Amino acid sequence: MAAVDLPAEISSLRSTYEAIRQVSDVDALRATVAELSEQAAAPDLWNDVEKAQQVTSRLSHTQAQLERLERMGARVDDLETLVEMADEADTEGDAATAAETRAEAERELAGLRAALGELEVRTLLSGEYDEREALVTVRAEAGGVDAADFAEMLLRMYLRWAERHGYKTEVMDTSYAEEAGIKSATVAVHAPYAYGTLSVEQGTHRLVRISPFDNQGRRQTSFAGVEVLPVTEETDHIDIPESDIRVDVFRSSGPGGQSVNTTDSAVRITHLPTGIVVSCQNEKSQLQNKAAALRVLQARLLVRAKEERQAELDALKGADSGSWGNQMRSYVLNPYQMVKDLRTEHEVGNPVPVFDGEIDDFLEAGIRWRRQRERVSA
Template sequence: MSADAADLKELSTTLEGIEAVMDVEALRAQITELETEAARPDLWDDVEYAQKVSSRLVHRQSELRKVMSLRQRLEDLEVLYELGADEDDPDSVAEADQERVALKKELDAFEVRTLLSGEYDERGAVVTVRAEAGGVDAADFAEMLMRMYLRWAERHGYPTEVYDTSYAEEAGVKSATFRVDAPYAYGTLSVEQGTHRLVRISPFDNQGRRQTSFAGIEVLPVTEETDHIEVSEKDMRIDVFRSSGPGGQSVNTTDSAVRITHVPTGIVVSCQNEKSQLQNKAAAMRVLQAKLLARQKEQEQAELDALKGSGSSWGNQMRSYVLHPYQMVKDLRTDYEVGNPEAVLEGQIDGFLEAGIRWRRQQDAETA
């Protein structure tokens, strides 16, 4: 068997595995059901439910189109190689080689999606970034990470909504919470959970010394009505205050920001980025419900390996960003690394996400 034929066989095997996991016929049946539901005359009487139906329909149609497109491209590629061989056409073979490389890259990325089969993997994500040890450098690093994830979402066309930003006094943020609305955002970003470390010459040190700082990432699934996370009013303490911006200055003339304390658990969430107190309260409630869902899941399983991600619970170092004395970003779990921190901090993190998802699947298989 030639090298080209072996590569094509490998691509075909990968695609067959993807088709089997996705269950293409079941996917078609789901699309038919959702199309019927979307055609109901009274669907939009419940706007939130209608949006969910529409979103799921669009997502599943996109998934089907993607897998069908990959199958067609693979068949076309086989024909292109045959033509090149039959007609002894090096240009056709060169074109086929280029397509084979591109197709393998897309299949590998799509295969990662099929590894996301957790209970909440398909949902959107609520991400919280917190400055940890390192003073002002840690706050600056936390803001850099927040920007990194928002840029990643922007690159993929995923809508985001910032719920709350607590600015540090000198620079950066103490913490920030935002939502990423995209299919499988939670399953994808959950591998980012843990402590990230930055090593650089501190821009805040007059003597130009090297500084190590830390920031923590927490990722939770967006809650849905089916989760049955009920929060009693008597269990909450709600405070209102004026929104503040960088440096602590007030950015609002009314008490529109909302802080909710869940008394039984001590969980505190806040939101100050919406225009009205009502909107901020609703957003804060969504974050609180996500945190309570995570807490409930942990209690049910009696270990921090469900929503917290195996081997990456809060406080464990999982990635290093080194800007001095050399340039490198390295994941400490997967050993995946790149030598261009600037690109990573601009949101080019797909390689880390794919490696993390594969690593987690392997860990799950070993402990099963």
């Protein structure tokens, strides 16, 4: 095995790190932390609980981003020191210490490569709404009960991914299927850049397996659709006149809970001009469910407006406006095991960790693929 050229690798890492610092604009991050710290110290901050939570959450994540950048620079410096120590031990004739220190440096090099790769991906999230929190909706499509079961598997996959990263989630609506699984579910992921990160999951997912619901043990192909929306903010100005919506109330359905099937607390809102329908049944009161459903409706109208603007631009440019998200990933459990992204070609041979939320490599590949497409079409 060829020896690793550690000085050359460190030089490459330092160049990557400096590029990330420049794109991340460390001075701007420090200014943002100072501004948010001042807002968080205001005595009347918690008079508006929702705004206070937004300020403190943004402050926490911005501080973490800044600390991560600065810590990464220190790690590059420490790696360089390790290599110098190995060289000194080699010069002094202490081959054992030199070899041990060099091995430690190579392990740290591998860790730094991965960590810088993650930071670099974050710099690619520069879209209009990429820094927003996300609303993820999973729907069963073709495939009957297998599709409903698959949709529930995908929902758990995203919840586990968020849990692994320490992101707070809020299941806003769940429509259960009759035999197993779900017809649809919407979950909010409360973390900065959740939309930019998860938006590459949008599209049709396909599962191939021996159906656990088929008495003859036949292989079944089923499909589930994933929609990812940015959470709306006060600056979006999405006005929805009461005359443009129809509000229907009904009893919540699904497993357990004291409020289930006892009151007409679930809310369904139909946006009459567009035909968009949203619902929420996971809150305890009708008012809370209506407010949550309106937030989802605002998010869908926000994305619809953006898509209409983009369609106008594409028409002017003569661009292909086909959806890139359809048929985006296959999960094969039989006759072999594999999960493969059909856009990026990224694949793994073990689906179990993927369904348990280990999807960061797929997300990173998708973000890089999307940025490359944007550069080509620009």
